[in-house]
Every structure is written in C-alpha cells, then in structure tokens.
Amino acid sequence: MHLEINPRDRKPAYLQIVDQIKMGVASGRLQPRDPLPSIRQLAERLRINRNTVDKAYRELDRQRVIRTERGRGAFIAESNPVDEDGFRDRVLSDVIDRLIAKARAFRVSDDEVLDLVQKRLAGGEASDDLDEQRSRSEGKHAKD
Amino acid sequence: MHLEINPRDRKPAYLQIVDQIKMGVASGRLQPRDPLPSIRQLAERLRINRNTVDKAYRELDRQRVIRTERGRGAFIAESNPVDEDGFRDRVLSDVIDRLIAKARAFRVSDDEVLDLVQKRLAGGEASDDLDEQRSRSEGKHAKD
Amino acid sequence: MHLEINPRDRKPAYLQIVDQIKMGVASGRLQPRDPLPSIRQLAERLRINRNTVDKAYRELDRQRVIRTERGRGAFIAESNPVDEDGFRDRVLSDVIDRLIAKARAFRVSDDEVLDLVQKRLAGGEASDDLDEQRSRSEGKHAKD
Amino acid sequence: MHLEINPRDRKPAYLQIVDQIKMGVASGRLQPRDPLPSIRQLAERLRINRNTVDKAYRELDRQRVIRTERGRGAFIAESNPVDEDGFRDRVLSDVIDRLIAKARAFRVSDDEVLDLVQKRLAGGEASDDLDEQRSRSEGKHAKD
DNA sequence: GTGGTCTAGACCACG
DNA sequence: GTGGTCTAGACCACA
Numbered sequence: 272m273h274l275e276i277n278p279r280d281r282k283p284a285y286l287q288i289v290d291q292i293k294m295g296v297a298s299g300r301l302q303p304r305d306p307l308p309s310i311r312q313l314a315e316r317l318r319i320n321r322n323t324v325d326k327a328y329r330e331l332d333r334q335r336v337i338r339t340e341r342g343r344g345a346f347i348a349e350s351n352p353v354d355e356d357g358f359r360d361r362v363l364s365d366v367i368d369r370l371i372a373k374a375r376a377f378r379v380s381d382d383e384v385l386d387l388v389q390k391r392l393a394g395g396e397a398s399d400d401l402d403e404q405r406s407r408s409e410g411k412h413a414k415d
Numbered sequence: 416m417h418l419e420i421n422p423r424d425r426k427p428a429y430l431q432i433v434d435q436i437k438m439g440v441a442s443g444r445l446q447p448r449d450p451l452p453s454i455r456q457l458a459e460r461l462r463i464n465r466n467t468v469d470k471a472y473r474e475l476d477r478q479r480v481i482r483t484e485r486g487r488g489a490f491i492a493e494s495n496p497v498d499e500d501g502f503r504d505r506v507l508s509d510v511i512d513r514l515i516a517k518a519r520a521f522r523v524s525d526d527e528v529l530d531l532v533q534k535r536l537a538g539g540e541a542s543d544d545l546d547e548q549r550s551r552s553e554g555k556h557a558k559d
Numbered sequence: 560m561h562l563e564i565n566p567r568d569r570k571p572a573y574l575q576i577v578d579q580i581k582m583g584v585a586s587g588r589l590q591p592r593d594p595l596p597s598i599r600q601l602a603e604r605l606r607i608n609r610n611t612v613d614k615a616y617r618e619l620d621r622q623r624v625i626r627t628e629r630g631r632g633a634f635i636a637e638s639n640p641v642d643e644d645g646f647r648d649r650v651l652s653d654v655i656d657r658l659i660a661k662a663r664a665f666r667v668s669d670d671e672v673l674d675l676v677q678k679r680l681a682g683g684e685a686s687d688d689l690d691e692q693r694s695r696s697e698g699k700h701a702k703d
Numbered sequence: 704m705h706l707e708i709n710p711r712d713r714k715p716a717y718l719q720i721v722d723q724i725k726m727g728v729a730s731g732r733l734q735p736r737d738p739l740p741s742i743r744q745l746a747e748r749l750r751i752n753r754n755t756v757d758k759a760y761r762e763l764d765r766q767r768v769i770r771t772e773r774g775r776g777a778f779i780a781e782s783n784p785v786d787e788d789g790f791r792d793r794v795l796s797d798v799i800d801r802l803i804a805k806a807r808a809f810r811v812s813d814d815e816v817l818d819l820v821q822k823r824l825a826g827g828e829a830s831d832d833l834d835e836q837r838s839r840s841e842g843k844h845a846k847d
Numbered sequence: 848g849t850g851g852t853c854t855a856g857a858c859c860a861c862g
Numbered sequence: 863g864t865g866g867t868c869t870a871g872a873c874c875a876c877a
Binding site: 569582585586587588647650651652654655656657658659661662664665666667669672673675676677679680681 | 713714726729730731791794795796798799800801802803805806808809810811813816817819820821823824
Binding site: 571572573607608609610611614 | 860861862
C-alpha cells in the first residue's frame with residue numbers, strides 16, 4: 272500500500288500514517304491479517320525517524336486497528352473497529368458537511384452545489400489518494 | 416462580524432482568526448475598507464492575549480487580505496487576493512475533491528454520493544459557521 | 560512641490576515629509592523664503608492627520624530647515640543647514656556605499672557595477688522623484 | 704554563516720535576521736538544504752529572545768526561503784524564491800535607481816556619478832556586510 | 848533535542 | 863487611542 276508523508280502538513284507525521292492506514296482498512300485495500308511493513312522499512316521508505324513510525328503503530332494498536340506481535344511484525348486486526356461503528360459514514364458525512372458549510376458561506380445555492388459535485392464526478396479527475404485526512408491550511412492549494 | 420475561538424480545536428487560535436476573516440471576505444460579509452476591531456478590543460472580546468490577535472492580523476496583512484496602519488487600525492484591503500484568483504473555487508473544489516476521493520476509496524457509486532449530498536442539503540443541518548477551515552483530527556470525529 | 564505619503568512604508572509619515580522637504584531644499588527646488596503649504600492644507604491633501612504634519616514641521620523647524628511664524632505660516636529658512644554641512648555628499652555617498660555593499664555580497668565585479676550604473680543612467684528611466692529616503696523592505700519591489 | 708543584530712538600527716531585530724538570511728541565499732553563501740542554527744541556539748548567540756528568532760524564521764518560512772520541520776530544525780529551501788525571479792537584479796537596480804534619483808535631484812552630472820562610484824569602489828571602504836537592507840533614517844546619517 | 852503556541856507585561860513611537 | 867516590538871517564561875507535542 273502506498274503511504275506518503277507531507278512534512279509541511281500541520282498534521283504530525285505519525286497521525287498521517289495512522290489515518291492513511293485506517294483509510295486503507297476502511298476501503299478494503301488492507302484486509303485482516305495483511306502484514307504491515309516493518310517499522311525500520313517504513314521509516315526508511317518515508318525518510319522519517321523510526322520513533323515516528325513506532326508511534327503510529329502504537330496508536331493503531333491501541334485503537335485495535337492493527338495487532339503487533341513481538342518479533343513477527345504488525346498485521347491488520349481480525350475484527351476491526353474501522354469496519355464497524357460507522358467509520359465510513361462518519362468520514363463521508365463529515366466531508367459533506369464541510370462542503371455544505373462552505374457553500375453556504377459563499378451563498379452558493381444547493382442546486383449549484385449538486386451541479387459542481389456532479390461535474391467533478393463526471394470529470395473523473397479527483398485523485399484516488401487515500402491520504403485525505405490532511406489538515407487544511409496546508410492542502411495542495413495552500414491559500415498563500 | 417462574529418468571530419469565535421474554539422480552544423479545543425487543534426488549529427491554533429491565531430489561525431482560526433485568520434481563516435474566519437478570510438472566509439468573511441470571500442463571502443462578502445466583509446467589504447473593502449471595512450474596519451476590523453482593534454487588536455486590543457478583539458483580544459479582550461475573545462479572551463485571548465493581545466499577541467495572539469496580533470499574530471493573526473500580521474498574517475492577514477502579509478497575505479494582503481487586510482491593511483494595517485500604525486495608530487489607525489486595520490482594514491479590509493482594497494483589492495483582495497481572497498476576491499481574486501478563484502479563492503472560492505479553490506476552497507469549494509478542494510473539499511469536493513476530498514469528498515470524491517473518499518467516496519472512491521469506499522467504492523461508493525457516484526449516484527450514491529450525489530444522493531448523500533442532496534439529502535444532507537435538504538436536511539439543512541449543516542451549520543453556516545464560517546469557521547470551517549478547521550484542522551482535521553480534531554473535528555467531531557476525533558482520532559479515535 | 561510634490562509630496563507623497565506611503566502609509567505602508569515602515570518610515571513614519573512625519574519623517575517622510577521631513578525627508579522630502581529636505582531633499583527639496585538640497586536640490587534647489589525649494590528656495591529660501593519659499594512658503595510651505597499650511598498644515599491644514601497639507602494634511603488634507605495627503606489625507607493624514609493634522610498632528611502628523613504639525614510634527615513634521617516642528618522637526619523641520621527644530622533642524623532650522625524651515626522657519627514658522629505664528630499666523631503667517633512656514634517658510635524655507637534663509638541659511639539652511641541642508642545647504643551646508645555636506646548634506647548632499649552624505650546622501651550620495653551613503654547610497655553609493657549601499658550599492659557597493661550589495662554588489663560585493665553578490666560577488667558582482669567592480670567593472671560590472673560601473674557598467675550597470677552607466678546603462679541605467681543612459682536608459683534614463685530612473686524617476687526624478689525626491690521621495691527617496693524611504694525605508695527599504697517597503698520599496699517598489701517589495702521582496703515579498 | 705555570520706549573523707549580526709544592530710539594536711540601534713530602526714529596523715527590528717527579526718527583520719534584520721530575515722534580510723541577512725535572504726542575502727546569504729542570494730549570494731550563494733547559503734545553499735539549499737543547508738541547516739540553519741536552531742532557534743534556541745541562534746537566540747542565545749545573538750543574545751536576543753527565542754521568540755524574536757522564531758518570528759524571523761516564521762517569516763522566512765512564509766516566504767519559502769527556508770523550510771522548517773517540527774522537531775528537526777530549519778533548512779534552506781530547495782527551490783528558493785530568492786534564487787529566482789531576479790532577486791539580485793531587483794536589489795541592485797533598486798539601489799542604483801535610488802542613486803540616480805538622488806543624483807538627478809542634486810543636478811549631479813552622469814559623469815560625476817560614475818566618477819563617485821568608481822572612486823568609492825577603488826577606495827574599498829564599503830563594508831561587505833550582508834546587513835544592508837537597513838532602514839534609512841537610522842543609518843549613519845540620522846535624521847538630524 | 849526541536850519547533851509551535853500562548854500568556855503577561857513591558858516599552859516605544861505614531862496619530 | 864493605536865500598532866510594533868521584544869522579553870521572559872511557560873506548556874505542548876513531535877522526532
């Protein structure tokens with residue numbers, strides 16, 4: 272699975288990893304028992320400190336998203352909280368609410384919003400990137 | 416204009432001010448030459464330190480969103496970057512792209528996406544709050 | 560005489576006036592006994608506070624550049640410090656030194672510096688504007 | 704790299720740092736990826752407050768001259784605005800234009816200007832100091 | 848260790 | 863009154 276760290280993102284590196292893994296699980300790309308890269312490997316690949324990856328794995332373990340076994344590595348957990356308790360719905364309705372809030376702030380009509388979404392869906396340009404929990408104010412279109 | 420600080424937000428207070436002002440300009444609530452509250456006043460109103468407001472105003476001035484004059488106060492700038500080069504479009508298409516990216520990751524069909532948006536628009540629950548640039552990982556769906 | 564205030568300049572408004580008047584005297588545009596605009600007039604023309612103009616005139620009076628007479632107005636002084644004590648030389652050698660310092664920092668050879676100056680003199684594009692004591696970091700080519 | 708703060712300069716300390724770093728980049732003394740001293744170190748070395756250095760680094764980061772990473776430090780940015788869009792040219796032609804404007808105001812002939820520059824270049828007294836963006840009205844020719 | 852943020856309080860100069 | 867700057871010190875989270 273592809274993972275990416277944006278050091279300029281306000282969101283800490285370890286949380287970027289956590290969120291990307293969770294999205295991977297929620298999307299089905301990562302299946303129970305799938306092995307995760309070793310801490311050392313991932314740290315090297317992402318060019319970040321081992322402690323950072325370690326922290327991410329700890330957090331994922333704490334959330335029962337993954338299960339780490341000493342000496343064997345880390346794996347996607349069997350029964351995963353991300354697959355239950357409406358993770359997908361929350362993620363989607365959250366971003367939809369943000370869309371609506373902004374549209375309202377700009378006095379964009381509901382019809383226009385739907386139209387924009389439709390056009391963009393049709394355009395098919397939106398990336399499939401899973402790294403999308405990223406903090407705004409540092410997005411690709413930084414406002415500055 | 417109404418301004419609000421959420422101390423529980425991961426986003427720092429000074430950035431919350433910056434984003435709310437920018438959204439205010441983008442939405443037309445704030446017009447060129449409109450005076451902003453003085454640093455001292457705003458600090459008192461928001462119950463935060465003067466330096467924090469100063470940091471926000473300085474950042475806005477730097478981005479040419481406002482213009483501050485020594486001894487006179489701060490004003491919305493005449494020609495405003497927020498009114499040009501598609502600030503609104505960027506903000507909207509940004510959040511739309513994120514919606515689509517997540518929907519795709521979840522294998523949600525386009526029709527279903529449109530349906531979800533439509534329902535939410537109809538529901539009318541989404542707040543009109545201008546503070547919407549808030550950092551993720553601290554929204555209602557905290558990291559756990 | 561043309562006077563101009565740049566409110567974005569780090570240099571305070573009253574000093575901008577002082578320096579422009581002094582340049583006017585040094586250049587010969589302003590001659591002894593020439594009347595200056597009244598404080599009210601100048602304040603109105605420059606769209607600044609009367610106190611600011613007042614402060615500038617006080618400073619000029621203190622430096623014996625002008626002489627103010629109650630009820631009659633302000634005039635360029637008869638014998639002017641600006642015409643003595645090497646004001647012109649200081650102004651010129653100061654700006655020449657700054658040119659050289661920057662050229663050295665950029666590793667620009669002496670010949671090249673002379674060449675650049677010569678070309679620019681020939682080009683004849685440099686403005687004749689007297690307002691030139693302005694603080695850098697706010698010049699026409701703001702570095703930001 | 705050598706950095707120096709002149710507390711007598713009208714220009715605030717944090718801007719002196721900003722300008723010196725930018726000149727360092729423009730002159731090639733500082734190369735992409737070069738690490739900057741840590742905020743704490745530099746503050747101690749310059750005998751100023753940590754927040755002041757922080758302000759300078761923040762400003763440089765904003766201008767994309769440096770890149771700062773949480774917990775790791777600050778580095779000269781890869782692609783640097785100071786290396787592009789004619790920063791050197793602007794700085795030089797700015798100061799040349801000011802020289803010419805003043806010379807014209809004083810009715811100094813072009814030949815004389817060249818002569819003065821040449822003499823000063825030969826004299827070799829001009830400092831190589833990178834801190835040259837200093838605010839006027841506080842240079843060696845104070846306002847009086 | 849690092850940078851990020853915030854507070855409290857101070858002094859200054861400008862308007 | 864205003865903004866501009868700086869200090870001292872604190873707490874936090876990240877690497």
